[in-house]
Amino acid sequence: MSRVTQRRRVARLSADGAVSERGDTLAGEEPLEVRVNGSSFSVTMRTPGHDFDLAVGFLHGEGVVTSWSDVAQIDYRSGIGADGQRDYNVVDVTLADGVAPPDPGLERHVYTSSSCGICGTASIESVRRSGAHDLGADETAYPLASLLDLPERLRVEQAVFDRTGGVHAAGLFLPGEDGLELACLREDVGRHNAVDKVVGWALRERGMPLRGGVLQVSGRASFELVQKAVLAGIPVLSAVSAPSSLAVDLAQESGLTLIGFNRGSSLNVYCGHERVEPATSTPATTPEPAGDGPEQPRD
Known part of the structure; x- marks a missing residue:
């Protein structure tokens, strides 16, 4: 399985002309395919680790599951990848009996990048979901x-x-x-x-x-x-x-x-x-700055 972090060599250049080579630690990024009842539902780019929680949390946000009891089984796809190792980039989620499979309209038609959680959503209507909690x-x-x-x-x-x-x-x-x-x-x-x-x-x-x-x-x-x-x-x-x-x-x-x-x-x-x-207010110890109007927010 890919590591959460990986090492790479990097050339470091400084303004004074110095050039050096060193090792650098990078965050891992790998595709994860989420399958529901054996059918591909989405592919997202992620840092490996806590993949089962990621898959179930994602499906919760999509309205596919509402509780942990909706999940009958979750595991990595059985089998061996092209490199001869077990494939840890595919997670199978089997829904419990009585839990409706996801609407085909929810299926992501393109992969989801690490910077966008709703990319590939099939329709505008399926982007916004109603919460069940008041x-x-x-x-x-x-x-x-x-x-x-x-x-x-x-x-x-x-x-x-x-x-x-x-x-x-x-x-x-x-x-x-x-x-x-x-x-x-x-x-x-x-x-x-x-x-x-x-x-x-x-x-x-x-x-x-x-x-x-x-x-x-x-x-x-x-x-x-x-x-x-x-x-x-x-x-x-x-x-x-x-x-x-x-x-x-x-x-x-x-x-x-x-x-x-x-x-x-x-x-x-x-x-x-x-x-x-709010915090307990204290009297101002300095006068307000003079000006034509209120100061613009710094944020």
Whole structure:
């Protein structure tokens, strides 16, 4: 099976004219074909590892499965590949009795790249899916300080990123005795894959909805990540970068709290601000700067 990381030789050139050769560690990237009941459903590019969770999390986002009990069996395709080794790039998912097979219209007609989770979707109508969980009923509130801590708490656990600098991360934080606790972290070259691996783990270990949970991601908040959070019943999605306009629209419609630019000392709440408890205000010690109008946001 391909490794999560691989070594390559690289030439390093500096502005002072120095040239050296050294080894570099790269994030692995391999195709993964997901089959349902023996039929090919999708091919995605991913970092090998936690493939079963990735497959089930992906199928959950596609509306094929809603719980772990919907899966009767999951395994790598039996047989030997062209190189004489077992093929670990094909995952077979057999649905339980009574679980309807996926609509042929959901089948991906082209492979999904590591940067796009909805590429190849057969129709516009099949892109947006309705969530079964009422996020509005989750009234969990979070102190601002605990939310501001999440990106750094995620970062210190990113072992593959430390070695490669080339993967995204998604972390599921759930309420515990000491506040929000990291329940699952996954890394992948694809941000949507990292989230699917987390969702697949949660489906297997805890079930849905993930009440009181916060999904912290290392990049931007796209429409597809908001949708995956909504479908999993996660009330808060926090990103270190920007959301898209459609992501904000979907979050607002779904009752999800969407946070962007969460970078240690401040964050932007695009919708669902009632779940965030602001810090205690302190009197200003410096005068407001003079100008013709309000200062433009730095984000």
